[in-house]
Amino acid sequence: MTNCWPFAKLGDHIDLLAGYAFKSRDFTEEADDIKLLRGANIGQGCLKWDRERRWPRSRAAEHCKFELAANDIVLAMDRPWIEAGLKWSVVREPDLPMLLVQRVARLRATGPLSQHYLRYMIGSPQFEAYVRPIVTGVNVPHISPTQIRDFSFGLPPRGIQDSISGLLRPMDDLIENNRRRIEILEEMARLLYREWFVHFRFPDHEDVELVDSDLGLIPNGWGQTCLGEEIDLQRLNIRPFEYPDEEFDHYSIPAFDDRRFPSVESGAEIRSGKYLLLGESVMVSKLNPRFPRVWRVDRSALVRRAVASTEFLVLVEPARWTLAYVHGLVTSTDFATRLATTAGGTSTSHQRVKPTDVMNMVVVQPPEEVMQLFTRQVEPMLRLADNLIQQIEVLRDVRDLLLPRLVTGELDVSELVLKLEALGV
Template sequence: MREWVETDLGSVVDIKTGFPFKSEQYTRDPDDPRLLGGDNIAQACLRWENVRRWPRSLTADVGPYWLRDGDVVLAMDRPWIEAGLKRAVVHERDLPALLIQRTARLRGTDKIHAGFLRYVIGSREFTQYVLGIQTGTAVPHISQSQIRAFRFRMPDWKTQQAIATVLGALDEKIELNGQMNEKLEAMARAMFKSRFVDFTRTDGAMPVGWSRRTLGEWVDALSGGTPSKANPAFWSGDLPWISPKVMTEIHADDADAFVTPAAIGNGTRLAPRGSTLVMVRGMGLHQRVRVSQARREVTFNQDVKALVARDIEPSLLLFAMLDAQADLLGRVESSGHGTGVLPTGILLAHPIAMPPRDVQREMATPFDLINDRIAVAREESRTLAELRDLLLPRLLSGELRVRDAERAIEAVA
């Protein structure tokens, strides 16, 4: 094995923190560059919901804060949440973008390969380091000097490049699966709108045999909750406990907390496979009404309603609720603390038009096929991510040679 040297990030990485852009000058013009801050950074991905932008006419003096393809960004306030470390890689599709204060940008240099740097920051060792150094109770935070002080072992450039290539191939496939699923979902949404929303005849009447009913007439609505965290018999089981923060995609079958069967009926409920989950409470409800389908039996908390199909095909229910997101967003109310609330009465009053059940089954076939294809790609990505996370620490420590990692990937493929 070629020689590895111990170093710190500050000695080999170009590190920059963001600029305090004035909020009163933010815009929503899609032609203006995005502003990237900690709230845009999730776990290994960027989120651009409700994005802030900066006037292009005011960018003459912000040169050092432009982001580039391949930059690694890290939230400095609340850098870690239950779902993991808030870090991500900037891609060409995210640009142009500028870096906001309290966010760190790490860039490769002639000493460290940008791809290798990505996995150093994504390593378990860096996460544990951040957890050990963050300070502050109300808002845990880290500083630039603390980021610079992180020490790690670094191989020669050729080995860095090889490690980045091997792990990057896995991430690229995961990314391609995600892009494919986005296209499949968009296609299914458009197809649903065409066949079930924009279906009226020129005289405004529905097709023969169709009926328009409220959501409450099509489904059974279940409320969730939180089992006592003081009772260990309820937690660390095998049943996912879903909260809105994991409802970021069309399917919700992973969670950052799991419960035991003993928790069912003791604070939470079981939603059967195929249920549609709708976010009904939370600060994020002011930006988007999150909708996901449970692809396995799950439990869920009080910020979610589970809709169990009664007289409607499950896949048609899912896409009906995805189609309803914009309408429901306009009906979100605010609690006394500003938290968004979607009242049950308003949710269940949403109208949905459907044909008789036998016709539904036939019309649901393409939606079922698309939904299943999305699920297959998600499962493949989950397997690839698990392999990447298994290989990452062994490659970064020098325990595993790149050639052996390639063989492991070939075996899975």
């Protein structure tokens, strides 16, 4: 089916606002202050708060023009294109209140254009294909508000816009619900690790005396160990001839990604410059250790870093410790703080840790029975989180298959809805 929708210029149907140049010297990290939405907080279809900055609540009224609302579309104008895709997102109620920072655009639909349909148009391959070749700038690639407004697209009648949005929104709502459930499960696992192995409030801890050690007070009967004694640093720069009779999955790690698993590259060619994972592993980013990025891997694989990324990975595989315990350790605030103190670099956002510093780190060594009890409690949480991650991937695939065909009119949404209803979907 080919649509006969009239072409429209995006600028004629949106209210576009560029953010304000808030002074960094006045940024705060107080939880009661107002979040600032910067380009660094925008992922591919999601918002990320691992690099959060805030503005004093007492001064928020001065900048009420830049307050964001639920369902606003936000688009990074500096470095708008990353390997994972276009940096855009929808503002959701739990994200608020927020203020819009410079070099980020806020889009609101006007007139016959639906806000929900605008969301899918901005997230469509058509808009991505428009943005990629017009990005300018060498040091800081960027697009301008004028370029965003100049995008042309077929504008369907409001009823068709609503039907397309009504078909796709339940998928996005389920993706968002799953994402929040994942965050809750992982936060529960982190809190349990902190309670048991940082504050030492493990089961029956009342009966165990705290004694002095090089790490401070630790429970009597617990020890201390070097990280390199308990986990193995994976090999890198693997060459194909070293494993002539073995076949591996291939993982790619995007520069920016909200997935807890790396993405699989089907049929990827084996090249050198890879990391080799043997069995279950935890992968820790060496970049910006104050906010470490962690991936879980559940199979043997070869991994490459994203070509456009300057980020390298520390790959660890549990040798004597359990995967759940290692994951708890590397996602803990205490571990991130200690990594940051050993990292080198010109600024906190460009710090890198050395693998030797990680492997030489001295940590507490709990008794085997305490670690196993922790693992039995945490493994079901991580397993459920992993299942939800896989559900998100399936939903994304379905949505991304339908989206470009719906917004171009290639698929008749009314016929598709009838077919889905007939199938009981």
